Amino acid sequence: MEKPVSKKRNYFLIQPLSFIELFCYIQSRKISTMNYNEGFGLLGMMISMNSSIFFIISIASSLIIFLLILLARMNQSIVLPNYGEEEGTVARLTKILLVDDNATVRKGLRYILSGTENIEVVDEAENGKVALRKMKSDIDLVMMDVRMPEMDGVTATRLVKQRNPKTKVLALSLYDDKASINSMMKQGASGYVLKGDSKSEILNAINLLSKNRTYFSRNIAHAN
Numbered sequence: 001m002e003k004p005v006s007k008k009r010n011y012f013l014i015q016p017l018s019f020i021e022l023f024c025y026i027q028s029r030k031i032s033t034m035n036y037n038e039g040f041g042l043l044g045m046m047i048s049m050n051s052s053i054f055f056i057i058s059i060a061s062s063l064i065i066f067l068l069i070l071l072a073r074m075n076q077s078i079v080l081p082n083y084g085e086e087e088g089t090v091a092r093l094t095k096i097l098l099v100d101d102n103a104t105v106r107k108g109l110r111y112i113l114s115g116t117e118n119i120e121v122v123d124e125a126e127n128g129k130v131a132l133r134k135m136k137s138d139i140d141l142v143m144m145d146v147r148m149p150e151m152d153g154v155t156a157t158r159l160v161k162q163r164n165p166k167t168k169v170l171a172l173s174l175y176d177d178k179a180s181i182n183s184m185m186k187q188g189a190s191g192y193v194l195k196g197d198s199k200s201e202i203l204n205a206i207n208l209l210s211k212n213r214t215y216f217s218r219n220i221a222h223a224n
Contacts, residue, residue, distance in 0.1 A: 147180075
């Protein structure tokens with residue numbers, strides 16, 4: 001009876017997911033003299049098939065595995081957008097104190113904010129001194145003008161944070177210079193927006209500050 005002829009196989013045809021089986025077979029020292037009659041399951045079938053289909057599958061599988069590993073390693077640096085929230089909304093109930101020396105600005109801010117869900121404007125103040133008198137422990141956020149008579153926003157922010165460390169301060173100003181921004185941030189402000197910013201941007205700033213994050217106006221980034 002004629003003995004079956006042993007042949008060397010092209011092991012690059014093996015799919016990546018079958019490497020464990022290949023390793024086990026190499027350990028048995030039969031890989032170079034495999035007998036067709038013996039066979040060893042799935043691996044034997046794959047090695048014996050010299051088809052371009054398996055080569056294509058192997059390449060595709062390798063690429064998929066490579067991409068999965070790459071994504072896993074990059075996972076910590078990837079920030080996915082929050083599709084559960086619409087832009088210009090506030091997710092948490094936020095009680096706000098408005099501080100600005102211009103009555104028209106305060107009126108406009110109250111009008112913008114009062115119609116927004118989860119925002120409650122509890123009071124107004126025309127300068128830092130009045131703001132400190134009206135500060136209450138349940139106020140979540142102070143929208144603070146930077147330049148005001150009697151007591152400016154920089155001094156008022158420092159005193160607000162001393163009294164109520166959990167209260168967030170959002171600077172609201174006409175000025176986008178670095179000196180004004182840095183002075184407010186050093187005293188404890190968590191964000192800085194401009195009076196010319198859109199309603200949605202101001203609401204986004206309030207939303208992020210309510211989640212213990214910071215926010216800077218996009219127009220500040222463009223200006224600096």
